[in-house]
Amino acid sequence: GQQLNQSPQSMFIQEGEDVSMNCTSSSIFNTWLWYKQDPGEGPVLLIALYKAGELTSNGRLTAQFGTTRKDSFLNISASIPSDVGIYFCAGGKKLTFGTGTRLTIIP
Amino acid sequence: DAMVIQNPRYQVTQFGKPVTLSCSQTLNHNVMYWYQQKSSQAPKLLFHYYDKDFNNEADTPDNFQSRRPNTSFCFLDIRSPGLGDTAMYLCATSRDRAGNRIITVEQYFGPGTRLTVT
Numbered sequence: 001g002q003q004l005n006q007s008p009q010s011m012f013i014q015e016g017e018d019v020s021m022n023c024t025s026s027s028i029f030n031t032w033l034w035y036k037q038d039p040g041e042g043p044v045l046l047i048a049l050y051k052a053g054e055l056t057s058n059g060r061l062t063a064q065f066g067t068t069r070k071d072s073f074l075n076i077s078a079s080i081p082s083d084v085g086i087y088f089c090a091g092g093k094k095l096t097f098g099t100g101t102r103l104t105i106i107p
Numbered sequence: 108d109a110m111v112i113q114n115p116r117y118q119v120t121q122f123g124k125p126v127t128l129s130c131s132q133t134l135n136h137n138v139m140y141w142y143q144q145k146s147s148q149a150p151k152l153l154f155h156y157y158d159k160d161f162n163n164e165a166d167t168p169d170n171f172q173s174r175r176p177n178t179s180f181c182f183l184d185i186r187s188p189g190l191g192d193t194a195m196y197l198c199a200t201s202r203d204r205a206g207n208r209i210i211t212v213e214q215y216f217g218p219g220t221r222l223t224v225t
Contacts, residue, residue, distance in 0.1 A: 031212075033213065033214075035216075040195075040219070040221065041218050041219065042111075042113075042197050042199075042216035042217050042218050042219045043150065043197070043216045044216070045213055045214070045215060045216075048213050088149060088150075094152060094164075095152065095214060097149035097150050097151075098149060099149060100149055
């Protein structure tokens with residue numbers, strides 16, 4: 001089956017820093033979605049990508065659909081405390097979820 | 108605001124005692140999904156309804172059943188919960204505008220029900 005690997009697994013950053021994470025697939029995807037999940041809550045859709053090479057922003061978040069169609073990237077600029085959570089990429093015919101990246105902000 | 112609602116938010120049940128989780132949506136989406144998410148893991152799709160058509164994942168245990176009496180509501184029934192069924196259960200919805208029965212369209216999740224089996 002499809003596998004999505006996210007990296008890094010976890011990040012510890014200071015407030016104000018920029019964040020980059022990525023997701024790679026073992027097969028070609030037609031859609032990439034990025035979600036954020038807070039503890040005890042459901043995932044919230046951040047950005048949806050539908051075209052290879054597409055670059056889409058949502059406030060301080062920017063995501064890109066890789067040109068190989070097997071990867072995607074998410075960047076967060078000038079991180080703030082409410083960015084803390086787990087970020088999941090998702091894609092593929094049955095919306096497979098990646099392994100997640102846990103973001104922690106060090107005071 | 109249009110949304111996906113799950114009740115209850117927290118549920119404790121005894122080993123082997125049937126339990127039903129509910130999901131409702133005001134988005135008027137035609138596709139509804141149930142996911143299981145265990146601690147520190149990604150959500151795992153159990154099954155989905157495309158309109159009234161039920162689609163089970165191959166590895167979903169028979170212990171898990173679902174009902175969709177109308178567009179707005181969907182239920183997850185666990186007939187005989189085991190300790191390993193302790194997890195967060197997430198409901199999601201999407202609208203397949205193209206009619207291609209592709210479910211990779213944007214999915215919107217409810218807040219989840221945290222189920223504990225004792």
